[in-house]
Amino acid sequence: MFIKIHEPSDYQKFLLAAEQRLILNDHDDMKLSTYLRGVEGETLFYELINHSECVKLWDFNLKYRGNSQYDFLVWHKETLFHFDIKNFAGHYKIINYQFVSERDYVHTDVTSQLNKAHYKLETFLKNQQIKTKVVSKTVFINPGFNLSADFVPDHVILPYQIEKLVEFISSIVPQPAHSIYAEKMKSFHYSGAHFDRIHYYPFEEYKRGMRCPKCRRLTMVHQQKKRYVTCQHCQQCSDNQTALIYLMKEMSLLKNAPLTSTEVSEWSGFPKSTVREIIQKICTKEGANKNRTYQLK
Template identity: 30%
Template structure:
């Protein structure tokens, strides 16, 4: 029972779409880099537990218990909520007074204290909703390239070579109705993170065209048939999906209305075909040469 999976915030959705089309500002570049590294780690773990249908699973939850706390993965079974915080660090680190310090000198401070804070807030939440459940919290380093020196052992820290044991244990669990009830309460109390900073880059300076999911190139599709578009790498998509994605892209990048000509240049699809899709999926503002469109979200 997967009750919730990770969903990108608008901020990161926008950055993922813009990335590669224009040079990002430093703050956006670093934020996106950190987000994608973290997501890759979480996704790698999710692939290991995605088929555990008998277990209540929650991927990416934020609770507000006198201040917010974020949880990568929660599992509910056997009157226990298992909290696993995923870290996707790579390379050689040393452990010093509770800090994780990379070879380049970057210091990850207070990982265990952050885990303990989230752990206690989860205990408070569960007690407030009158469930007599324990909480078990762990940090899981999912990257096989992560090495740690000066580490003297801590049961709350799990490494890649121990992940099989964690996955095997989770696979053995079966959730009941009470576990499902608590899981649903947790999801119902999820609060979305707010990102105040969304800097819209200039559309005129962006590289245009639908991105190919296979070769990652922009604008390399051509019409193979009446219903199919094909990238020069050989990847094929349905023309309908291709045009809808292009409309979504242009609407997002323009942050407002757009013209048929802009979509035509973005897709390389003829005007007659585009007009049919624009009528169906967009609202038309104005007429003739001054006509603009707004995507119906």
């Protein structure tokens, strides 16, 4: 049972909406790439353990004497397991306790990040008088990750060991106290949104089109007189209203202002009459005639 799952911040939602629609500045492009790579690995782990009955948190940001972030927290008896997910791929080696890629890129934060988060979690639990042992592990989730090392640290879980880890998590029997502890910890979660500064690009510079919710390409196409749209890449189908809501959420994030029916029609490819029929149901409106704008309810 997941007490909390990952929810993108407003900044991350903005970046996801802007993806493929224009060339992002270097800062935004780096943040988006890092986020996509990280959430891909975390989502894979989430799917592997989602059906287990034990009490879990996904993407917990602890606001306590500073800030620390935890990918997954899993309760087992008197122990709280902390799993830090790494979606590295390629050949790596360990030099002076640092993970070094085949291109000699040094990941200095893997072990230090885990140790810092581990200490903060122990301190927090002690302060809250929660008598729970903390065990922290770094999980290399990507099957394309290969580590050449004479000695592998105890806190490291390699791809070939993940199946056994999932079996262990699936065998955990939840206890009533676990849910109480998880809910209490959840009350200390913060979104981190105050660190995000969104750089809004000119709305007219964005590439128009409807994004497929499955493959995330801008390839959802409306067929005239049909009540659904189809992705030209993966063949995913959505009814017109669902597709329009999905599109308008992205448009609203990118424009940071109410939308006009003309803008929605131009971005979606729907006739204006169809757009007006649908947005009357799903939006609130302001103004009149040519000055009328719409916002999702």
